[in-house]
Amino acid sequence: MAMLEVKDINVYYGAIHAIKGVSFEVNEGEIVTLIGANGAGKSTILKTVSGLLHSRTGSIAFQGENIAGMAPHKLVGKGLAQVPEGRAVFLRMTVEENLEMGAYTRPNSELAPHLDRVFEQFPRLKERRKQVAGTLSGGEQQMLAMGRALMSSPKLMMLDEPSMGLAPILVDQIFGIIQTLHQSGTTILLVEQNAQMALGVADRGYVLETGKLVSSGTGTELLKDESVKKAYLGG
Template sequence: MLKVNSIHVFYGNIHAIKDVSFYVNEGEIVTLIGANGAGKSTILKTISGLIRPAVGTIEFLGESIVNLSPHKIVRKRLAHCPEGRRLFLQMSVKENLEMGAYTRDENDIEADMADVYQRFPILEERRNQLAASLSGGEQQMLAMGRAMMAKPSLLMLDEPSMGLAPILVEQIFDLIVELNEAGTTILLVEQNAQMALSIADRGYVLETGSIVTTGSCADLLNDERLKKAYLGG
């Protein structure tokens, strides 16, 4: 479904991503794990078009998307839920959800909004409040809700568990699994490797801009080296 072929990304003189290739099949949950600064977020930004790779190709559903602007890539139903939630804080909860569905016909989104509200009743309660007034956890729910409103076929999530209480992390990961079961393919970037590997099908491990290991999650969870570096064992 998504095919990234030997991309290189530079920030000025810094060679941030070095020859990274990976793929995501339809229906999978694939995770990119690695330490802070390994280049995980940069890869997602490159796929969604916010950053252009210097070299390399990116194909989505058999089409090259590497030269498309971000707003055109979203229209191919490839959504990116960025790191740090990045909500529109000066807009209401409802408006944030509407922005999530920006590419869709306004008449079709009622049911999906109801679905988000049903999953996160607190958002319905606060639908007319500014997103800035929500707590950190509620903001993450809203960020997930906003991503759901896009009805993507491939959803890229960047650190959805960041800064959340364990109970909320659990809830967010349950939601990811549910979305996947409902047919959304997921590309998940996480620092919480344990959690990510527990729900994903396959994983890629990044170190300073390169993929160092890949495999099924079961294999990665048993990898001695990985255990030491990321899994706290």
């Protein structure tokens, strides 16, 4: 049984049919990536899985339970965490408060050990723990968004374009962290426009074009695929 099984979802923005019958799955322990151009519907799919948007059809099963239509705040407790598009850290709250919000569904007694673990992973955040998140750099905000998602000890972590707007050296760093998280047992669903990087770390990938899945395969397969190369990897 797959950890996350998305079957035939159709999502609309008003009259616009944004996601057209998409199905995919993420198995426990995998890094799976959804790649595609801007506006292909990658973020829409993540938002649908996390309950912010709803599909008119199909099902979304997380660890065997149908979660389609469930309120987003109920999913965190089930082990699903999302690092949202554009980071979406709470800019007027401190680094530590942001992390506390990540552990909102956990009992207070777990807060300190979780904080220690995240600070170990992201020493920079520890230095800045009392600082307001709005004063952090883009890379630091991305680390905060990831640390915040980790605070709930998720089984599945979904990342929405973690490389967006970051300098190449930071992108490398962020992808290094994703691999470390994966090695420590977190299953990862990664949405990326940076297909090269994403396919490089992913076990499997799906290619999305204007709301439809057009191909899928292992990371290495897709990296070698001629049409993928042409469309996303600069020939």
